[in-house]
Every structure is written in structure tokens, then in C-alpha cells.
Amino acid sequence: MSLFEKFQPIVDIRAELEAVGVMPFGAVTEKILSPTEAIVNGRKVILAGTNNYLGLTFDPECIAAAKQAIDELGTGTTGSRMANGTFIDHVRLEQELAQFFDRGHAIVFSTGYAATMGMGSTLAGPGDVIVLDADSHASIYDGVRLGGADIVRFRHNDVADLEKRLRRLGERVENTLIIVEGMYSMLGDQAPLADIAEVKQRYGGMLLVDEAHSLGMLGKHGRGVAEAAGVEDAVDFVVGTFSKSLGATGGYCVSNHAELEAVRFAIRSYIFTASPSPSVVASTRVALRLMQERPELRDRLWENAHRLYAGLKQLGFKVSPEVSPVVAVTIEDRDQSIAWWARLLQAGAYVNLVMPPASPGDYSLLRCSVSAAHSSVQIDSILDAFASLGNTE
Amino acid sequence: MPEYNEFLAHIFDILKPYAKRGLILNENSELVTELGLTSLQVMELIEQIEDHFDICIPLNILPDIRTVRDLAVKLETITA
Numbered sequence: 211m212s213l214f215e216k217f218q219p220i221v222d223i224r225a226e227l228e229a230v231g232v233m234p235f236g237a238v239t240e241k242i243l244s245p246t247e248a249i250v251n252g253r254k255v256i257l258a259g260t261n262n263y264l265g266l267t268f269d270p271e272c273i274a275a276a277k278q279a280i281d282e283l284g285t286g287t288t289g290s291r292m293a294n295g296t297f298i299d300h301v302r303l304e305q306e307l308a309q310f311f312d313r314g315h316a317i318v319f320s321t322g323y324a325a326t327m328g329m330g331s332t333l334a335g336p337g338d339v340i341v342l343d344a345d346s347h348a349s350i351y352d353g354v355r356l357g358g359a360d361i362v363r364f365r366h367n368d369v370a371d372l373e374k375r376l377r378r379l380g381e382r383v384e385n386t387l388i389i390v391e392g393m394y395s396m397l398g399d400q401a402p403l404a405d406i407a408e409v410k411q412r413y414g415g416m417l418l419v420d421e422a423h424s425l426g427m428l429g430k431h432g433r434g435v436a437e438a439a440g441v442e443d444a445v446d447f448v449v450g451t452f453s454k455s456l457g458a459t460g461g462y463c464v465s466n467h468a469e470l471e472a473v474r475f476a477i478r479s480y481i482f483t484a485s486p487s488p489s490v491v492a493s494t495r496v497a498l499r500l501m502q503e504r505p506e507l508r509d510r511l512w513e514n515a516h517r518l519y520a521g522l523k524q525l526g527f528k529v530s531p532e533v534s535p536v537v538a539v540t541i542e543d544r545d546q547s548i549a550w551w552a553r554l555l556q557a558g559a560y561v562n563l564v565m566p567p568a569s570p571g572d573y574s575l576l577r578c579s580v581s582a583a584h585s586s587v588q589i590d591s592i593l594d595a596f597a598s599l600g601n602t603e
Numbered sequence: 604m605p606e607y608n609e610f611l612a613h614i615f616d617i618l619k620p621y622a623k624r625g626l627i628l629n630e631n632s633e634l635v636t637e638l639g640l641t642s643l644q645v646m647e648l649i650e651q652i653e654d655h656f657d658i659c660i661p662l663n664i665l666p667d668i669r670t671v672r673d674l675a676v677k678l679e680t681i682t683a
Binding site: 362375378 | 661
């Protein structure tokens with residue numbers, strides 16, 4: 211039993227949840243009805259926690275492209291990008307990503323996790339330094355641990371703290387990779403990228419920005435927070451995912467550094483895994499095009515974000531610091547967050563329950579994310595579900 | 604650069620509030636198991652040392668740190 215002893219805290223939480231008849235982690239979607247509706251745990255609910263920001267998962271063009279790819283190229287590549295797994299469409303997708311981001315080079319990964327984890331573990335190795343935002347995603351932490359560089363954290367979104375740490379590094383800053391996210395996944399708050407870029411330019415080092423949650427949302431072309439802040443030139447690497455705005459799975463890294471083409475062959479999460487399936491590549495390519503052709507999706511997304519944010523605030527909930535497609539309600543008491551999650555599901559709204567240590571800080575979150583595919587009526591229904599929480603306290 | 608004893612003195616300073624129930628702080632005091640520091644408190648301890656000596660302490664050292672002595676020795680090494 212000794213191997214399993216360390217999992218006891220998880221066993222305890224599971225038992226606790228089972229006792230109250232709630233299982234928020236791994237709720238089963240029995241039937242998916244549309245980008246915004248599903249049958250979850252036997253109930254028809256509005257999906258308000260999916261990261262399906264542009265609502266493209268059921269787009270007819272994306273579906274048609276994926277079906278055609280299966281017919282023509284089969285269900286999987288069955289191999290690594292370095293062996294038999296590079297099909298012409300992987301190369302095309304890389305070219306299209308490079309073009310979209312207006313950068314020289316792009317790498318496509320099988321998942322977003324593989325992209326951030328792979329870049330973080332490969333760019334900086336033993337003797338190098340990683341300086342990262344304390345609230346960085348698990349894939350970033352996992353990557354930098356694997357890489358063996360010295361890891362230094364700075365306080366979340368605190369540029370003065372970042373600067374202090376860069377200054378203390380002295381000459382080592384030349385071998386330093388700074389890692390931040392454009393928009394943070396739990397609260398939807400944005401990095402102060404203009405200030406971060408300024409500090410980086412002054413001290414040196416390289417800057418990698420994870421734009422997983424901001425693709426298609428911010429900036430003139432939808433390239434994310436770096437574009438919106440006007441500091442793309444100071445950002446050496448952008449990483450992200452196809453699993454949110456683009457409605458598939460997979461990840462990418464884009465850069466103007468020609469060395470990225472050499473780095474590619476050192477990234478273990480790129481080499482030792484099968485390349486993305488043809489259908490995934492096909493739907494992603496179409497979604498990337500649609501995202502650019504349909505700016506109205508982005509407008510809908512922000513309208514919905516504002517509506518939900520304002521509504522929750524009006525109901526008296528403690529919401530995230532700024533309006534974003536991720537709207538998180540903070541709940542101090544863990545047990546209450548569990549009970550409320552269950553009641554929201556009963557009331558027809560699926561949201562994400564996030565408890566420590568996954569949440570930043572020692573409080574819990576009911577994390578909502580909106581989609582361009584939500585109607586105003588659906589947003590109001592989500593608000594009604596939240597409003598019902600106050601009634602039977 | 605500061606030496607072992609300077610680090611030690613400052614660590615003792617910061618840890619004073621944790622030495623409850625008649626515990627006597629010494630070089631063998633264990634940060635987590637004996638003094639009961641949470642992982643967050645360990646991070647705060649590291650941050651206070653960083654600010655006091657104006658040095659950079661990478662997180663990588665943490666898995667090897669059990670006692671006050673481990674920490675002071677490590678700090679002397681990384682700042683040497």
C-alpha cells in the first residue's frame with residue numbers, strides 16, 4: 211500500500227464528495243447537443259465552463275473538413291513528426307499559423323500541454339534560468355522542472371517583483387527565459403505585458419507568452435494580449451492551444467527566431483509522441499481561417515462576457531478583477547463551493563469547480579467561461595441559476 | 604557574499620514565531636515536520652531571505668532542504 215499512501219488526501223476528498231452526492235471532477239457529459247448545451251449527469255444544462263470561446267466545435271465547415279480528412283488520410287498518423295507523422299497538412303498548418311502571427315516560424319504540437327511543457331523544458335536547461343509568474347499553468351511548471359534550469363518565481367502580475375528578480379540575476383539574465391501567460395485561465399485576468407516587455411527589453415533575456423486563453427479574443431488580428439498591448443516585437447515565443455478558440459486539440463509555438471527550427475528537434479514532447487490526427491489538423495486549419503473571417507464571433511464573445519460579468523456582480527457575487535470571457539466567482543468556504551456547484555447543475559448551468567491547490571490562493575472558484583455561441587437568453591439563464599443560490603441558504 | 608553564520612542568524616530571526624511549545628530553534632530544527640511550516644510559509648521564508656540579502660534563490664533547492672542547517676549550507680553554496 212505504500213505507493214498509494216500519498217494519494218490519501220485525494221481519497222478523502224472523493225469520499226467526502228460522494229457522501230454529499232456530488233462529483234464535480236469528471237462530471238459525465240452523456241450527450242452534447244450544441245456548443246452550449248449538453249446532458250450532464252442526466253440533466254440538460256447550459257455549458258458555461260468549456261473554453262469553447264468562439265463556439266466553433268459544431269461549425270459545419272470545420273466538421274466537413276474533419277470528415278473529409280478522415281476519408282482521405284485515415285483516422286491517425288500513427289507516428290512522430292520526426293518519423294512518418296509529418297503530413298503535408300501539418301506543414302500547411304504551421305505555415306498558416308506563422309502567417310497569422312506574422313512570425314517566421316511555427317511548430318505544431320499534439321496538445322497544448324505538450325507545447326508549453328515542451329518549450330519550457332527545452333529552451334532553458336541546466337545552468338540557465340527561468341523566471342516565471344507564480345500563477346503559471348501546471349504545464350509550464352511541469353516543463354520547467356523537467357528542463358533543469360534554475361527556477362525563480364515572481365509574484366503574480368507584479369512587474370516590480372519581476373524587475374527585482376531580473377536585477378538580482380546580474381549577468382545570468384542573458385541566459386534567462388521569462389514565462390508569463392497572456393490571460394490567466396482561472397480568473398481571466400491579463401498580464402501587464404507592456405510593462406513586462408519594457409523590463410525585459412531593459413534587462414535582457416527572452417520572453418515566452420502563453421496565449422492559450424486569449425487567441426481570437428484580443429488584439430487587432432486576434433493574436434492575443436501581446437498584440438493588444440502592442441509589444442509583439444518584445445515577445446520571443448508565443449505558445450498556445452487549438453483546444454479553446456479553435457475547438458479541437460493540439461498546440462503551437464511561433465517565433466521570429468530562426469533557431470526554432472533547430473529547437474524543434476530537441477523538444478521531447480514533440481518527438482516522442484504521435485503527431486495530431488488528420489481530422490484534428492483539418493478542422494483546426496478551417497477554424498483558424500474562420501476566426502479571421504468572422505470578427506463578429508469575437509464581438510459576440512465579449513458581449514456575453516460583459517453580460518455575465520455585470521449580472522454576477524449585480525447579484526452580489528465576488529467576481530474576477532476584470533471583465534473577460536473567463537468569469538470566476540470566488541467562494542471562501544470550500545464546502546459551500548461544492549454545494550453551490552451541485553445546485554447550479556440542478557438549476558441547469560454547468561460551470562467549473564476549482565478548489566485549492568488548483569485555484570490561485572486558498573479559496574475556491576466557480577469558474578464560468580462564455581462562448582460566442584451563447585445567446586443572451588442563455589447568459590440570462592446562467593444568471594438565473596446563480597440567483598437561485600441565494601434563495602435557500 | 605554572506606557566510607553560513609549570517610544566513611543562520613537571519614533564518615533563526617525569521618523562524619522565531621514558529622518555535623512554539625518550548626521548542627528550541629537550532630541547526631537541526633526541521634522546517635516542515637518540526638516547526639510546522641506550510642509550503643506557502645516556506646516560500647515566504649525564502650522570499651524574506653532573498654529580500655534581506657538581495658539575492659536570488661531558485662526554487663530548485665527546496666527538495667533538498669529539511670533542516671535549518673540544510674538551508675544555510677545551500678544558501679552559502681549558491682551565493683558563493
